[in-house]
Amino acid sequence: MTQRAGPYPASTNTRGAPYPRINPDGSIMLQLKAPGATCVQVQPGGVDNGLGSESYDMERDADGIWTATIPPGVPGFHYYWFLVDGLQVNDPGSETFFGYGRQTSGLELPEDPEVAAYYHPQDVPRGDVRIRWYWAKTTETWRRAYIYTPPGYDTDIEQRYPVLYLQHGGGEDERGWITQGHMNFILDNAIAKGRAAPMIVVMECNYAYEPGDSPPPPQAITRRSRPPRLAQTITRLIVHDLLPMVDGTFRTLSDHKHRAMAGLSMGSMVTLQTTLRNLDLFDYIGVFSGGFLGNDDDAGMLATAGLSPDDGPAFNEKVALLWFGVGSCEPRILAHTRSRVVEMDAAGIDYVYWETPDVSHEWLTWRRCLNEFIALLFQ
Amino acid sequence: MTQRAGPYPASTNTRGAPYPRINPDGSIMLQLKAPGATCVQVQPGGVDNGLGSESYDMERDADGIWTATIPPGVPGFHYYWFLVDGLQVNDPGSETFFGYGRQTSGLELPEDPEVAAYYHPQDVPRGDVRIRWYWAKTTETWRRAYIYTPPGYDTDIEQRYPVLYLQHGGGEDERGWITQGHMNFILDNAIAKGRAAPMIVVMECNYAYEPGDSPPPPQAITRRSRPPRLAQTITRLIVHDLLPMVDGTFRTLSDHKHRAMAGLSMGSMVTLQTTLRNLDLFDYIGVFSGGFLGNDDDAGMLATAGLSPDDGPAFNEKVALLWFGVGSCEPRILAHTRSRVVEMDAAGIDYVYWETPDVSHEWLTWRRCLNEFIALLFQ
Numbered sequence: 001m002t003q004r005a006g007p008y009p010a011s012t013n014t015r016g017a018p019y020p021r022i023n024p025d026g027s028i029m030l031q032l033k034a035p036g037a038t039c040v041q042v043q044p045g046g047v048d049n050g051l052g053s054e055s056y057d058m059e060r061d062a063d064g065i066w067t068a069t070i071p072p073g074v075p076g077f078h079y080y081w082f083l084v085d086g087l088q089v090n091d092p093g094s095e096t097f098f099g100y101g102r103q104t105s106g107l108e109l110p111e112d113p114e115v116a117a118y119y120h121p122q123d124v125p126r127g128d129v130r131i132r133w134y135w136a137k138t139t140e141t142w143r144r145a146y147i148y149t150p151p152g153y154d155t156d157i158e159q160r161y162p163v164l165y166l167q168h169g170g171g172e173d174e175r176g177w178i179t180q181g182h183m184n185f186i187l188d189n190a191i192a193k194g195r196a197a198p199m200i201v202v203m204e205c206n207y208a209y210e211p212g213d214s215p216p217p218p219q220a221i222t223r224r225s226r227p228p229r230l231a232q233t234i235t236r237l238i239v240h241d242l243l244p245m246v247d248g249t250f251r252t253l254s255d256h257k258h259r260a261m262a263g264l265s266m267g268s269m270v271t272l273q274t275t276l277r278n279l280d281l282f283d284y285i286g287v288f289s290g291g292f293l294g295n296d297d298d299a300g301m302l303a304t305a306g307l308s309p310d311d312g313p314a315f316n317e318k319v320a321l322l323w324f325g326v327g328s329c330e331p332r333i334l335a336h337t338r339s340r341v342v343e344m345d346a347a348g349i350d351y352v353y354w355e356t357p358d359v360s361h362e363w364l365t366w367r368r369c370l371n372e373f374i375a376l377l378f379q
Numbered sequence: 380m381t382q383r384a385g386p387y388p389a390s391t392n393t394r395g396a397p398y399p400r401i402n403p404d405g406s407i408m409l410q411l412k413a414p415g416a417t418c419v420q421v422q423p424g425g426v427d428n429g430l431g432s433e434s435y436d437m438e439r440d441a442d443g444i445w446t447a448t449i450p451p452g453v454p455g456f457h458y459y460w461f462l463v464d465g466l467q468v469n470d471p472g473s474e475t476f477f478g479y480g481r482q483t484s485g486l487e488l489p490e491d492p493e494v495a496a497y498y499h500p501q502d503v504p505r506g507d508v509r510i511r512w513y514w515a516k517t518t519e520t521w522r523r524a525y526i527y528t529p530p531g532y533d534t535d536i537e538q539r540y541p542v543l544y545l546q547h548g549g550g551e552d553e554r555g556w557i558t559q560g561h562m563n564f565i566l567d568n569a570i571a572k573g574r575a576a577p578m579i580v581v582m583e584c585n586y587a588y589e590p591g592d593s594p595p596p597p598q599a600i601t602r603r604s605r606p607p608r609l610a611q612t613i614t615r616l617i618v619h620d621l622l623p624m625v626d627g628t629f630r631t632l633s634d635h636k637h638r639a640m641a642g643l644s645m646g647s648m649v650t651l652q653t654t655l656r657n658l659d660l661f662d663y664i665g666v667f668s669g670g671f672l673g674n675d676d677d678a679g680m681l682a683t684a685g686l687s688p689d690d691g692p693a694f695n696e697k698v699a700l701l702w703f704g705v706g707s708c709e710p711r712i713l714a715h716t717r718s719r720v721v722e723m724d725a726a727g728i729d730y731v732y733w734e735t736p737d738v739s740h741e742w743l744t745w746r747r748c749l750n751e752f753i754a755l756l757f758q
Binding site: 035088090095096101121123130132133154157178207218250 | 394414463467468474475481508595
C-alpha cells in the first residue's frame, strides 16, 4: 500500500502479471501480445474516465507485442480495455471487474498513501463480507447478496446492528462496492477510529425482472433505457424480499431509525425511488453522483414521496438525513444535483450537499462519499 | 435449475446475454461480433475439456458476427475462450472465472436435474461464504480467504465446528471452489440431509512467495514449473498463518481430530505436502485428481511423512482417512493414482480409492469428489 519508486505492476493486476506497469513519473505502460492484429488501442471506459476520454494507439514491435505508455491519470479505480482491430478485448494481465454489463479490465492508480489509507487494509479489527444466496418471490429466482458484518459480530452475540443498503451503478452489480469500491476496508477503518457506528451493509443487484420477463441484452441495461417496470420491480424486491431476508437472518435493528440506503449513479436513482416511496422504512438517504428520480424527475421529490408541495416540514420530520455527494469534475451530474438542490430549497427540504474535488464519475468519488456518509449515520 | 426445452442461455452467462445458448439437442451455439477479424475459433480450455480438445471454427455473416454450433459436451463447468486471429479473447457474454492464471470464460452445461440437485441451491438452511482478508507473516502481504460457515453458525453460538481446508488447482485461486465448484451448495445440501457434519470450510490461495520474491508470470504458474521453495512457502503459510487465523477468528474445534485437508490436482499436491509433513495437525486427507508429491514423488509417502518403509501401521494410526478420488476419463491422473495405490498397498497404508465415471480433469469430477469426501469426515 506504500508508493514505490517504480516501475511496478498495478495492484489490480493478476498475480505475477508485469503489465499494466506504473512508472516513477506516474505514466502507465500497457502491453498486449497480438501478432495477428493490425491496430491495437487502449480505451478508457466511459466519458469521464480519469485515464482520459480518448483511446491511445499502441505500437507494435517485431514480435507482435503492442505497447503504449499513457499519461498519469487520476488516482483510484478506472475501467479500461483494449480495442484490437475494433474488438473490445480484456487485458489478460488485469483482474476483471463487472461494469458496462460485462467483465472488463480495471486499473487502480495509487494515491498518496496517507490520503488513501482509509480504503486500504490496516491493522484494525476487520469485518467479514458474506456471500449469501436467497430465494426472491418477486422474481422467482435465486439471488445473491454481499453482506458486510462489522468486527465483533461473531463475538458480541447480544448486539444488534443498524443496516445500510448500498446500491451499485448502471452496468455494475452486487460485487462492485467490494472489488471496485473497497467498502469493507472503508467500514473497518472508520469503525476502528470511532468515526462510524458498527453497522451491517447489504449489497444486492439493482436488476430485477418479473417472472417470465427476460432481461434485456447487457448493453441495453443503463439508466436511460431502464423501463419503469424494472424500477418498480427492484423496489418491490428490496422491500418484500431483501429486507425480510436480512432482518430474518442477521442481528439487525429493524426499525426505520436504524435503516439507511445509499447508492451511486443509477443506484442513487434506485435509492430515491425506494426510500421516497417508503419513508416509514428508511431514515437515512444517500445520493452519490446522482439525484435522478427516473420517470418522476419532473414531479419532484415531494410528489414522489406522496406529499404535497408545501409538505417540506413533514418530509423533514420523517428523514433523519438526506445527503448528496458529487465529484467536482462530473459536469452533467453536478448540474443535475444543483437543480435538485434548487428544488429542495424551494420545497423547504433539509439536505446536505457535499462536493469533493478533482474527481469525476468514478469510484474514487464514491469511496470518498461512502467514507463521509457513514460518519453521519445512526447518531 | 430445471432443464428447459431450449434454446436457452447458459447459466454462466452474464445477465441478459443470449449467447452461449444451449439447444434442445444439447448442442451449443456461440457468437461473437468481430467485423475486423479474419479467423475466429472457439477454444475449449485444457486437454481433457468436456467440450472437446480441439478448437472449432466459427463462420462469419455479412455483419461480421461469427457463429459456431458445437456438439453437446459433458455436463458441468468448462473453461473456454475465443481465438480471434490467434489472440485469446473472452466471450463478452460469459462471466469470468479465474483459471490458467487469468480470467477466462466458462460454460456450465446442464446435467439431469435430479442428479445435479446436490450442487444447486435448494430450499434448505444455507451457510455463508465469507471473504476475509488477513495479514500473513510468511509472505508479509495481505491475503484473502474464502470461508464457508455452516447453517446455524450465527445462532448456535456455543457450538464449535471441525474444519476442512480445501485447495484449488493450478492456475486457479481461492475463488474457484465457490464459482466453479459450487462448494457452498454442496455443503448446504449434504448438511441438510445429514450426510455431512456441519463444518467450516477454508479456501485460500495455493501461491505464496517469500518477502522479496516476485511471483513468476501467470503462464509459468503450473504444477510442473512450480519451484520447490514455493511449495515450502505455502505449507509454512498454511501452518503458521492460516490455521492460527482461522482458529483465532472462528469457533473451530482446533485439534487434529477435527481438521481435514483436501485439494484438486495441484491442490492435492499442496494437500499431501502439507498434511504428510504435519500428521499431528490433520487427521483427514483428500486427494482429488492428483496424488503428486512434487519433488518427493520418488521418495514416496512414508518418507515424505518422515517415516521408514515399514511404518505403514504407524501411518494408519495417525490418519483417520486417506481418500483418493479420480475421474474415469483422465488417463494421466488415473495412471498416476494407480501407481500411488500400488505404493500404498506395498507399504501397508490404508486408503480409499474412488473412481467416478464419464468425467475428466474437470470441475464435475471435483464436485462429485467433494460430495463423497465430506460424507466421510469427522465421524
